[in-house]
Amino acid sequence: MKLEDLKGRIRNIPDFPIKGVIFRDITTLISDPEAFKFTIDHLHDRYKDNKPDLIVGIESRGFIFGGALADRLNIGFIPARKPGKLPWKTVEESYELEYGKAALQIHSDAINKGQRILILDDLLATGGTIGATVKLVERLGGIIEEIAIIIELTFLKGRDKLQGKNIHSLVRYDSE
Amino acid sequence: MKLEDLKGRIRNIPDFPIKGVIFRDITTLISDPEAFKFTIDHLHDRYKDNKPDLIVGIESRGFIFGGALADRLNIGFIPARKPGKLPWKTVEESYELEYGKAALQIHSDAINKGQRILILDDLLATGGTIGATVKLVERLGGIIEEIAIIIELTFLKGRDKLQGKNIHSLVRYDSE
Numbered sequence: 309m310k311l312e313d314l315k316g317r318i319r320n321i322p323d324f325p326i327k328g329v330i331f332r333d334i335t336t337l338i339s340d341p342e343a344f345k346f347t348i349d350h351l352h353d354r355y356k357d358n359k360p361d362l363i364v365g366i367e368s369r370g371f372i373f374g375g376a377l378a379d380r381l382n383i384g385f386i387p388a389r390k391p392g393k394l395p396w397k398t399v400e401e402s403y404e405l406e407y408g409k410a411a412l413q414i415h416s417d418a419i420n421k422g423q424r425i426l427i428l429d430d431l432l433a434t435g436g437t438i439g440a441t442v443k444l445v446e447r448l449g450g451i452i453e454e455i456a457i458i459i460e461l462t463f464l465k466g467r468d469k470l471q472g473k474n475i476h477s478l479v480r481y482d483s484e
Numbered sequence: 485m486k487l488e489d490l491k492g493r494i495r496n497i498p499d500f501p502i503k504g505v506i507f508r509d510i511t512t513l514i515s516d517p518e519a520f521k522f523t524i525d526h527l528h529d530r531y532k533d534n535k536p537d538l539i540v541g542i543e544s545r546g547f548i549f550g551g552a553l554a555d556r557l558n559i560g561f562i563p564a565r566k567p568g569k570l571p572w573k574t575v576e577e578s579y580e581l582e583y584g585k586a587a588l589q590i591h592s593d594a595i596n597k598g599q600r601i602l603i604l605d606d607l608l609a610t611g612g613t614i615g616a617t618v619k620l621v622e623r624l625g626g627i628i629e630e631i632a633i634i635i636e637l638t639f640l641k642g643r644d645k646l647q648g649k650n651i652h653s654l655v656r657y658d659s660e
Contacts, residue, residue, distance in 0.1 A: 324571045331571045335591055338551075339538065339560035348555050362515065368544040372563070375514075375548035376555035379524045384515035385548060393544070395500040395507045415511055 309346045314479050317343040318459070330484045332459050334430050338372055347373065350478060351428075351456060352380045360426040360453045362386050362419065366412070366441055367393070370429040373458065377428060386418045388441045399447050401440040412437065414444045421449030432457040432477060435466030442470065485522045490655050493519040494635070506660045508635050510606050514548055523549065526654060527604075527632060528556045536602040536629045538562050538595065542588070542617055543569070546605040549634065553604060562594045564617045575623050577616040588613065590620045597625030608633040608653060611642030618646065 317340050319333035337343045351373070359381050365374025367389045378385035391400060391411050398413035419425065425445050429438060438455055445452055452473055460466070460477035463484070467475060493516050495509035513519045527549070535557050541550025543565045554561035567576060567587050574589040595601065601621050605614060614631055621628055628649055636642070636653035639660070643651055 319572065321571045333571050335563060335570065335572070335594070338554070339562055339594060341554075341558050341560050344554065344561065345558055365548070368547055368563075368565070368569070371544055371547035372541070372551035372561060375551035378514070378517075378520065379552035379556065382517050382521055384517050385520065386515055387511060387544075387548070389544070394511065395497045395509050396495065396511070418511070418515060 309342065311350065311478050314343060314347065314458075318479070328484065332431070332461075332481065334369060334458060337458075344376075347458065347478065348376045348380060351377050354456075354476065355381060355426060355454075358453075359383055361423040362450075363426045363428050364388055364414065364419075364441060364445055364450075366427070366429040366437055369431070373430060374428045377426075386414060388412045388414050388444060399444055401443045401447075403436040403440040404434070405436055410437075412440045412444060414441075414448065416448065419445060419448040419450040423450050424453045425450040426453055427455045428457070429455075430458045432460045432466040432475070433464045435464075435469030438466065439469040442473065485518065487526065487654050490519060490523065490634075494655070504660065508607070508637075508657065510545060510634060513634075520552075523634065523654065524552045524556060527553050530632075530652065531557060531602060531630075534629075535559055537599040538626075539602050539604050540564055540590065540595075540617060540621055540626075542603070542605040542613055545607070549606060550604045553602075562590060564588045564590050564620060575620055577619045577623075579612040579616040580610075581612055586613075588616045588620060590617075590624065592624065595621060595624040595626040599626050600629045601626040602629055603631045604633070605631075606634045608636045608642040608651070609640045611640075611645030614642065615645045618649065 317337040319336040321331040324331040454474040493513040495512040497507040500507040573592040578587040630650040
């Protein structure tokens with residue numbers, strides 16, 4: 309397999325969640341053992357020789373890739389979650405979604421000052437979700453080594469919200 | 485490490501989400517590389533010689549363990565999600581929660597008739613969530629090999645809702 313082949317394992321769903329949008333559905337990628345292994349192999353190869361201290365994965369699809377990669381690298385996993393889900397003391401950041409407004413939280417004691425963090429999610433679209441996660445990590449003193457995403461929708465220009473950060477995407481779509 | 489040692493890596497939070505309940509917080513387990521690896525090692529050892537065809541993991545914490553275990557076993561991962569999240573055709577089951585009512589969905593094409601399924605979640609409490617997942621898997625023709633959970637709250641008698649199924653829990657709490 310090559311990275312570009314992953315597009316053949318991602319299902320394209322027109323008009324979801326709203327008319328005119330093509331949703332890139334990764335459930336067909338993760339249900340395919342070859343494609344899922346290839347994805348985690350690729351990420352493992354990229355980070356194994358210079359491991360981050362922690363992976364911060366974003367609810368919910370980021371948990372699937374993040375759990376697998378944290379296990380492969382034998383490092384800890386920190387969930388960034390929607391408000392009300394984390395039971396301990398949290399920090400919170402609000403952000404604009406493509407289709408509304410939302411917020412994310414991380415446990416206040418999840419990251420120690422100076423720890424090197426890999427942020428991992430399935431998708432970079434407008435950058436709102438990942439931008440909020442960047443702020444949460446930095447408020448806790450974490451150093452963002454890189455932001456890894458499986459799919460980047462380049463036409464939504466999410467990178468503009470993440471200037472100065474290293475960003476690594478496995479596949480890119482340049483239009484709907 | 486021994487299985488019982490995992491309790492030392494699980495944070496106990498009194499009065500969350502409601503007064504009188506002790507919440508068993510696994511974020512401290514998954515942020516600890518030794519404890520997280522031990523957990524996935526244990527599950528891998530249990531299933532590696534007689535692999536299921538697919539893991540069905542339950543949103544959201546089941547995704548973290550399920551993604552890691554699917555990768556280790558090199559099998560596919562199927563998410564069971566809250567309504568509105570899955571973009572393709574779905575089957576749905578409602579259930580009673582400890583604190584309300586909810587529903588879960590799986591993509592209708594996620595499981596083929598006769599496939600052997602491991603259901604994985606972090607917690608067995610009253611059994612509502614896992615019971616709904618069992619129904620979804622069986623509606624699609626899947627055969628449930630086992631239900632694995634990290635934490636079982638035995639005093640809530642979730643097993644009563646899952647009679648006839650193999651259930652494997654890593655740690656058990658017999659009272660709040």
